Amino acid sequence: MTRRPPVIGVCGFSESGKTLLLERLIPRLVAHGLRVAVIKDSDHPLQVDRPGKDSDRLFVAGADVLVNGADQSFLRLHSARMTLDECLARLPAGYDLVLVEGFRSAPIPKIRLDDLPDELALLRVTDPDRDAEAVEAALLANLSLQ
Numbered sequence: 001m002t003r004r005p006p007v008i009g010v011c012g013f014s015e016s017g018k019t020l021l022l023e024r025l026i027p028r029l030v031a032h033g034l035r036v037a038v039i040k041d042s043d044h045p046l047q048v049d050r051p052g053k054d055s056d057r058l059f060v061a062g063a064d065v066l067v068n069g070a071d072q073s074f075l076r077l078h079s080a081r082m083t084l085d086e087c088l089a090r091l092p093a094g095y096d097l098v099l100v101e102g103f104r105s106a107p108i109p110k111i112r113l114d115d116l117p118d119e120l121a122l123l124r125v126t127d128p129d130r131d132a133e134a135v136e137a138a139l140l141a142n143l144s145l146q
Contacts, residue, residue, distance in 0.1 A: 005037075005095045006143060007088065008122065011104050012113025017128030018101050021113065024132035025139075026099075032140065034096040039087045041102025048076060084108075097143065109142070111135055 010018045022038060029036050049056040055067045059076050067074045075090075082090075084103045091098065100108065112121045113128060123138045125131045 004088065005098050007084075007098045007100060007108050008139065008142070009100045009103060009106060009108045009110035009120075010113070011110050011116075011118075012125075016113040017125075018113055021111070021125060021128035021132060021135065022099060022101065024129060025135055028132060028136045029097065029139065034143075035094055037091055037095045037098045039084070039091075039098060039100045039102075041084075041087075041100070048074070097139070111138075 010022060012018050026036055026038070049059065055065050055074075055076070059065045059078075062078070064075070064077045067076075084100065084106045088098065100106065107120065109120050109122045110118055112118055112124045115124070122142060123135060125135060
């Protein structure tokens, strides 16, 4: 049985700095040798491929498409909105940490960029640009307890 990596949510209102915090945080975690995945849940339609490219044309034709390139791979699926557990099940093995942007109500520990009550909050962030170091320290401490 494969061990599931720790899953930590990053929650806040729209434009609160969730993505900015992740942009600042991920290189710090990777520098510690961690393999990090991000699951981003969105209420908006996605545009992940350029119209007219082969992979987009195949997707529009009805196929699920895995594009395997020299420096990255990408899987684009026709599917109903997935739950967090379904998203986690589709990730390959080997991650040390999964950060989740969205799935606000999921019962996972969270980094909060708002002042909403949340008993699962690991940390509250007021300045996503400045607080990346504090979040890094909290996550590394949390990972060492796992």
